[in-house]
Amino acid sequence: MKPVVMMSLLATALAAHAQAVPETVPAGVAKARDLAALAEGWLILDKNAVRLVDAAGAERASLPVRGRQLDVRTGADGAALAIVTDANAERVIPLRADSRAGTLAALPALPETGYGIEAACLYRDAQHLTYTFLIGKDGQAEQWLMDGDAPRRIRRLALPPHVQACRVDDATGTLYVAEEGIGVWAYRADAEGAPARRAVALAPPYGKLADGAQALAVVPGGVAAADGMGTLHAWRRTADAWTAVGVAGKGVENLATDAGGRLLARGDGGWRRVPLALKAAAPVAPLPVVMPRAQTEPVARNGDAADDPAIWQHPADPAASRVLGTNKKQGLLVYDLQGRQRQLLEAGRLNNVDVRQDVAFGAERFDLALATRRDDNLMVLFTIAADGTVAEAARLPTELDEIYGACVYRPAGGGLDAFVNDKDGRYLHYRIGRAGGRFTAQVVRRFRTASQPEGCVADEASGQLFVGEERRGLWVTSADAAREAKLTMALPAGGVLKADVEGVGVYRADGRSYVVVSSQGNDSYVVLDATAPYKVRGAFRIGVNVVDGIDGASETDGLEVTSANLGGPYARGMLVVQDGHKRMPDGPQNFKLVAWDDIARALGLD
Incomplete structure (x- = not known):
């Protein structure tokens, strides 16, 4: 199409929009x-x-x-x-x-809440799902998903008392509430992730908003409010800060916006347009969203309990494989691929867990899981029978003071190596052996990160060990005990990878290998090549599966990924992640199961 024709069409479209949004109400x-x-x-x-x-x-x-x-x-x-x-x-x-x-x-x-509703507003998220916030006079509040066969309550939340109005900025995922006598607050609208609150503007002596706020409107680039005296205010948003901008208005009783996002105010004379010098920030492209195919039953403890998963593949029946998950307030959980709990081993405050199958100790062979026990800084070793039954086999002491993360590796000569770390950055490389019918452990190498690590994974095909340092990024070194543990930065935190850097896993199939790492700072998962130069292939979020009633995942600690054919939707493998905030309904934490096929499609992977 010729440029002049394109400009003509654009002018026609703009003129049509101007006609659809007249200058007068x-x-x-x-x-x-x-x-x-x-x-x-x-x-x-x-x-x-x-x-x-x-x-x-x-x-x-x-x-x-x-x-x-x-x-x-x-x-x-x-x-x-x-x-x-x-x-x-x-x-x-x-x-x-x-x-x-x-x-x-x-x-x-919507169903009755049991309290009087003072304010209600809508929110449409990056997945294009629509939610309703319901707020009571005493601060009780709920968030409901409007999509699907019927509305579903996503979560309960606590908001200020005497909220007069609420509005959500969909572009930034911000819920604004106007609190009578106090002011305007900004909350995180997304149910996934930790709640967050910031003050936009407050009444004296904390600010200049007379008698709090009574009406709200989201405008491009910021938010507007009428205070308790009817004076109009507006603020420009930059990151997580709001700066007052000049706007004229007295006797304002309510606020709205027109189809062009321009501010409208109602006073004694009715509705009128209000000039406002604000400009919308450049839109940020949302990350692709992948939906979970299943979720596990919640762990049996509230609060920050679930932590790290591992995957065991059944030798004959892929559908009978198991997901192991730690509950750092109780022990080790074993789930089937439908998420049903099959076992609970109350082995103490277990943090990280990793699995290796067909581990050879001379003539003996075992499927083994190793977990870190924070009660007494031990490694706990479990055997996994051919039918998926897990049993505790040994408790192996370490030299660490605050044991934290762990991963395991099968060296070429047989046996099992374990990498366990301390919150102070120390890593101990243990050789797990077998003598007199008992498992043993001996330190064969030491190294450290400058600050707190946790997640790690050993890639047996390449002999590499990937180490997550929570605030700094993802490192790589050799997994071979005979080689120096020289750490090389594979992916620093601060770009696509947002601290904390948490769970790490390796996916290897058909000559391709990827590292998947939990980017806890923005509730996402980064995929990069598992070979130098460790090119980033993309990042994604785990969203809401409306049809199956499964919430998304956020604030993920541990994860595991496999390319093994586990049947059904998991024919090309599976990613399992810890979910830091169980929603729909609220409950203890659990683990989400994601098909690798869905990830590959979302990121355009080979």
Whole structure:
């Protein structure tokens, strides 16, 4: 297409958009108590109904309700999902609105919360899933997933009391709440990951926001609020800081935005547009999202309990393989590939675990798992029978003071090597032996990282050992006890890899090998070549599997990956990750199972 034609089409598109978003608020909209812009019209809320009006303000459809707290998200087809709070029933009603077809329909109300709803708002995440936040007067709050056959509660959360309004900035995943008498707070909207709160602006003596905040609107590049005295304020967002910008407005009772993202304010004279010198930040491309195929039953302890998984392949029946997982408040768990718990070995506060099969000690052969026990700085060795039954075999003392991470390696001469580390950076390379029917351990090499390590993995095909240093990055050295343990940086933290650097695994198949590492700082997983120069192949997140009711994964500690054919969706292998925040519903931590095929497709791997 010739450039002049392209410019002409662009000018036509911009002109059409300008016509769709007029500079004045239509008369049929100006007197509404609350409003939300649609693709080609508006939803407005008055005392007795929600009304769908066209761009000129003419009514197309209505639903009777004594409502408050109107919010909307529009889809690519122009249809929109909206919510309104029924002030009589204290329940949120989802609405389906189509401004082009002129239709408005109520969907089944969300279940009763048991508390009065003071504020409600919508959020659409990078996976294009839509959520509703429900907030009570006493700070009780819930987040509900709106996609699927029926809404599902994702989590409960604690927010300030006396919240007057909430709005979510989808681009940054930020939930803003206006607290009466106090001010405006910013929370993490994504249910995955640790909750986080920051103050945007507060009332005296902590700030200049008179009598807190009563209304909110997300605008490109920031957020606007009306304080308790009706004065309009706005802030530009830069990273995790907000800077006040000049904006004129008095007597403001409510806020909204039009279809172009421009600020609207309602006062005694109705709705009006408010000039605001803010510019949206350049969009950041979201990471690909891969959905889990299964999840394990939660561990039997609350809090930070689940830590590290390992995978055992059944010698005859891939579908009968097992996932081992540590509970650092209890012991070792054994799951089948459907996530059902098959065994619990209460072996103490186990942290990391790793598995090697067909380990030779002379004429004897074992499938073995080795875990670190933080109670008394031991290595605990487990045998795995041909049917997948795990049994404790030995407790082997170490020289460490705060034992932490571990991985194992089968040297060419037989036996098993174990690499265990201390929080102070020390690594001890142990040779696990067998004498008189008992397992033994002897230090054969020592090295260290400058700060706290944890995850590691030995690649037996290449003889390399990959070591994660939580704050600095991923190192590589030789796994051979006879060679110097010279650490070379494979991938530093700070770019695609965000500290903490946690679990590490190696995937090797068909002449290709990759390292998968947990990038805990942004709840993602980085894939890089397992051979120099360790080229990064991409990163991904684990998202919500709506159909199977499985939440995503975040704040992952340990992981394991295999290329073994485990059957079904795992014919090309599997990734297992610890999930730091179990949602849908809230519960103790667990492990998520991901098909390697899904990862390969998401990242375009060979």
